[in-house]
Amino acid sequence: MQRFLLFVDKLSTFVGHAFSFLIVVLTLQVSWEVFSRYVLDHPHAWAFDAMIMLYGTLFMMAGAYTLSKNGHVRGDVLYGFFQPRTQATIDLILYIVFFVPGVFALTYAGYFYAAESWAINEHSNVTAEGPPVYPFKTVIPIAGAFLLLQGIVEIIRCVICIRDGEWPSREEDVEEVDVEKLKEMVKVDEAGMDVPDPAYVAPKGAGR
Amino acid sequence: MKIRKELWFGFSLMGLILLSILFFTPWGNLTNGHLGLLMLALVVVTIMLGFPTAFTLMGMGVFFAWLAYRSVNPDMAVRQVLDLMVQRAYSVMSNDVLIAIPLFVFMGYLVERAALIERLFKSLHLSMARVPGSLAVATIVTCAIFATATGIVGAVVTLMGLLALPAMLRAGYSTQLSAGAITAGGCLGILIPPSVLLIVYGATAGVSVVQLYAGAFFPGIMLAALYVGYVIIVAKLKPALAPPLPEEESRVPIPAALAPLAERSRNAFTGLLGAVGGRSLGVPARTVLGQLAVTIVPAIAIAAIAWATWFGATKPAEVVDTSGLQASGFAADAPAAGGLAEPQSDTGLAEPPEEKEEGEAPKAEGGVAEPPGAEKAATAAEADKPAAEAAAPVERLPTPNWFWIFLAGAALVAALLYALWTWQRLEIFKMLLSSFFPLAVLILAVLGSIVFGLATPTEAAAVGAFGGFILAAIYRYIGHAREARRGHQSGSPVGRTLGDLWSIIKESSFLTAKTSAMVCWLFVGSSIFSAAFALLGGQEIINKWVLSMDLTPIQFMLLAQFIIFILGWPLEWTEIIVIFMPIFIPLLGHFDIDPLFFGLLVALNLQTAFLSPPVAMAAFYLKGVSPPHVTLNQIFAGMMPFMGIQVVALALLYIFPEIGLWLPQVLYGR
Secondary structure, three states: OHHHHHHHHHHHHHHHHHHHOHHHHHHHHHHHHHHHHHOOOOOOOOHHHHHHHHHHHHHHHOHHHHHHOOOOOEOOOOHHHOOHHHHHHHHHHHHHHHHHHHHHHHHHHHHHHHHHHHHOOOEOOOOOOOOEOHHHHHHHHHHHHHHHHHHHHHHHHHHHHHHHOOOOOOOOOOOOOOHHHHHHHHOOOOHHHHOOOHHHHOOHHHHO | OHHHHHHHHHHHHHHHHHHHHHHHOOOOOOOHHHHHHHHHHHHHHHHHHOOEHHHHHHHHHHHHHHHHHHHHOOOOHHHHHHHHHHHHHHHHHOOOOOOHHHHHHHHHHHHHOOOOHHHHHHHHHHHOOOOOOHHHHHHHHHHHHHHHHHOOHHHHHHHHHHHHHHHHHHOOOOHHHHHHHHHHHHHHHHOOOOOHHHHHHHHHHOOOHHHHHHHHHHHHHHHHHHHHHHHHHHHHHOOOOOOOOOHHHHOOOOOHHHHHHHHHOOEHHHHHHHHHOOOOOOOOHHHHHHHHHHHOHHHHHHHHHHHHHHHHHOOOHHHOOOOOOHHHHHHHHOHHHHHHHHHHHHHHHHOHHHHHHOOOHHHHHHHHHOHHHHHHHHHHHHOHHHHHHHHOOOOOOOOOHHHHHHHHHHHHHHHHHHHOOEHHHHHHHHHHHHHHHHHHHHHHHHHHHHHOOOOOHHHHHHHHHHHHHHHHHHHHHHHHHHHHHHOOOOOOHHHHHHHHHHHHHHHHHHHHHHHHHHHHHHHHHHHHHHHHHHHHOHHHHHHHHHHHOOOOHHHHHHHHHHHHHHHOOOOOHHHHHHHHHHHHHHHHHHHOOOHHHHHHHHHHHHHHHHHOOOOOHHHHHHHHHOOOOOOHHHHHHHHHHHHHHHHHHHHHHHHOOHHHHHHHHHHHOO
16 A cells, blocks of 8 residues: 555656756746847747646646645644644545545546647737747646645555554655755854853753 | 643633634524634634645635525535645736746855855854944844845754854853844845735735835845844943954954055055055065955945945936836837846736735736737937937936035045055955945845836845845855865865755745645635635624724724734734735725735734744754854743844834835835
8 A cells, every 4th residue: 555655645746846947847847938029129929828827737736746745834733732643533524525526626627627628729819929828728637636646645544544543655756955955055064063161051041 | 730720821822712612603694704714713723733734725725715605506516626726826826926936935045055154144243343242233234145045044043053052152142042043033034025924914805916026125124223222232331242253253363465464554445555665575476466356345235235326316307207118118208228128027027916916907908908018129229329329318417415425425435445454454355355244235136126016026036036046056066166275075076066955946946845845735725715715704793793892093003913923823924914905904994904014014023923922933953053052032032132123113114114215115106
């Protein structure tokens, strides 16, 4: 079972990583467009559509990846203080009550939404002769399906956690606040940190 | 035992909400509107349970939207819900305001990885050595600048916790003051533009992000200044809490090459001039000229500012009255900006929704309806000479008197600067030049091009991200080159830099994907949720209820800010904005409150959300890297005065709205 869980994690992560490079493309595309427009005086009509599509695809396809890394924002008033088993129970219930219907509805509706767009060969109406929109709309059901798959894995994780009393392990990934990396960046000398320096443990600090 | 206390807080809050649901809901005759309110209360409770907010909102939105549709037409309900769902998701996907978020986030991660914070802190600290509480002041300023450029609270607080906290504790600063300065300073990035919070607010409330940026600039600076002022006053009144630095710590070693010159004269400027004049005392001419070039940078900057002021002051009159038509005014009048004309109108064509929000619709229409104007400007731009000639016939205004006074002032500043230009200061200035100024220029360029209407936030963010990448490349290269010179590393610095850059781009992209997915999926969820809320008519009930209370605008404003302040304790700013702003915004019209002004107050108010326990992220990040004897309670205690200052700043902004509204008024003639 654990192998299946990690496989889906890896799949979501791979997809997320692959699509996250769209931000580089987006940066370069917009930067080039700015240069082309203001310096070369040669704007492109499709630039706006391309920009929107890159952005939309980027965040939609990263949804499952973010879920697999537990990156979606949570209200952390109580959650962090619960036992793992309590956490898993709450998560399990809410995954079934909120997540599955919501994401399933999105995927299901997205499928027909995209199908309709393919059927009418829809093009963007932002500019005349805009680029095709149907691939972009197809992103909705695909992203939804990945998210649903990852959600099922998370549900299984909750069940395992309720059984074992602790969370099954996850793959590691880049963290926003990775203390070790940040320490490397500023080259802190750890030597003086652990031993309280008599100069500053003295009454000044704690006394007030 | 401590854990129980924390749980108590959350549970009692939840219990309170559930009780009030039970008490206030008219169970006998439940209308749709009541269902809407029920949904709102339930979502707060559920969010507090800790399930990912985006999916809580999505699930609840789907369910309650289905209830709403079912009450009208049970047969169509499922189809309508599905349609609503996918349309809402698609509207977030194609939202041209939110698109700036991943770009700004990307820029932040790149700048963060340029690894210049250490240099920045050191140079600011040295340049402020004489100010009371200099370490804490430098901490706040470093935080403000770095947080503004990166916008990542966690990373800034962690980095400063590693850098500044040991330094301050070692210098004998009180733990509370040190912790407060770091946490409060680290959160400034959320307020000072370019910040993601303002984009999220702009997208939710339909306020122009450009105007929000222009408006939030001075309140942000004001808050930072208040922090600095507080630290200075504390350091003056109670030196025990922030003792002055010993003399030797604030001295900068002067490089050996310049030492002979430094021994002869105190003033670096005259010393260097003398060296050029022949009395070089064996210092190589290249070194002298290089130092002199650095020395005259401020003079050049002052001259440039003076010239720009003169240019602005004597601009032909017609430029001045471009009320409400800023951008087309640019295009038609400013010869230098002629090239902007066509792109501007093209932007108008490409992004109709944003333009409409910005109240600049006339601009876009002008571009479409009057092609000759745009073409004329474009041809003017095509060749430089015609553009210059076009400027010539328009007579410049006579130079106003105040300009001469300004010029005299600038000259005085320059004279003073060079009179006090010691070798020490030259060294400090060089350090600032390599850490503070690049960041400041990056921020000001991004912000300036947005605020002056030269580029959309999206374009500025993309170019800013590109600039951040170049910054990271340069700093990494300098670092490696220095190491290589010392012989610490094998391999060429260029190769190592390229290796670094690849990992920087990879990590930044992954983090950007996660952060933007987090924010934007939250938007998907909340847009479905607020659609359900509107369908159920919850908004109408709230509107009626608030109007029936017959509040004055001031009372309403205070109430709203108080509610947001309270919500900031259990919730995070993203949740507060995307869930509760759609409820407040429609009410603003009744009370004649400017949504822009309200947004500025909210942004300032939400600063407190970062510092208020128990969800004070900043405190936990700091605790994670501080020495073991610093307790969480000390950190919380240290944050309290700064929270007080935030409330004071909020009051100041409320009493003097010009702090925020002056710049948008001047720029956009609101």
